[in-house]
Amino acid sequence: MKTVEEIKAAIEAAIPGAGVEIQANPSVSGQHSLRLKPDRAVEVARFLRDDAELKLDFLSNVTGVDWPDKEISEKVKVTRIVTRTVDGVEQQAEETVEETRKRTEPGFLEAVYHLYSVEKKHGPVVIRMRTENRSDRVELPSLMPLWKSAEFQEREVFDLYGIVFKGHPDLRRLLMWDEFKDHPMRRDYVEPDDYEYEPTAHDEILKRAEAYKDREQGPTTA
């Protein structure tokens, strides 16, 4: 099969301005993936499916990844002018100080698709798409018009991560009930507090049990 670089070149030759980027995988497997621009994704995916050499006719897996907001602290050298009093005379001197600056890198949600070719017996080719953020701009184009197997898997990603797939004909929750509001696979998901007795309570659990002290009833039969 073609390498990821070759596939990227083929895409760019066929679809000008597709904006495909290679996302390297630094591990031993070296399974690099292609990151598609959401607005051109359907076009590119159609090329991957229909291209005579690739023929990626089988979508094996769709999954989501949650990348939460990242706080990065950097040490920056800052030069500033300081006024000092030396021997009763005011002097101005330059001073270089190391400062720690904090900035937050906004998080996003990612959908990952694994494509294989049954006809050519090769794969996988991994493609990814990223949302703009993880709160309100969480839309990605659905690839269900190209691969029917995306239907339930995109519904699952919608359910557990909250990515809204545009163009999906039946985007409902798959595993959780319809009234459910959260997305349990997100990193900041807080699970409901349904208190459970632990036979070997310790530290955190003891603290939690303390909050439920007035509710404790013990066994019904003595």
Add this chain to the structure above:
Amino acid sequence: MDANLKIELGKQGIVATSIQELYNWGRKNSIWPMQFGLACCAIEMIATTMARYDLARFGAEVFRPSPRQADLMIISGTVTKKMAPQVVRLYNQMAEPKYVIAMGACAISGGPFKQGYNVLKGIDRYIPVDVHIPGCPPRPEALIQAFMTLQKKIDGQPLTGEGRPRHLDSGAQGEFLVPVQGEHDLEPTSNKGVWPVPITIR
């Protein structure tokens, strides 16, 4: 009646019994379970009914596909929070007297999926359970053991007074609140009076 006298009479071909014994003997040997399985424990439940383990020996071979005709509910597998309201509703639809066996680690506590966001931590939070069997899944022998335990329990139930079965007690409550699927969790998280919040050992 003296037990030894009963045996002596039996040797002479005279059967002496009481209404309670006869009534409970009939009840305990015709428990009809409800035909429903939730997860992999159901496979062991099916195996229990087949020729090798043969649950029919205990009078429980007729698995009824309707809750209206069933006496026993075997919770065989993981109860998800999505399924829990349906399980409670099915239990409510069963006619008295009704009994529940919680089969396997998931049904009694959530089992290996206990920490999961979608798994109920034991069906005994919503309905009263008569016999708990541990195991993942329990072997058919364990289910048969649970059956025999339940038979013993039925046999020991008096027909009057304290501890009588619910269908003979007009004041007893046989229906339980069906939990509502809320925005974050089931509401309520347990039924009052069914599942007491246990005391933590400090």
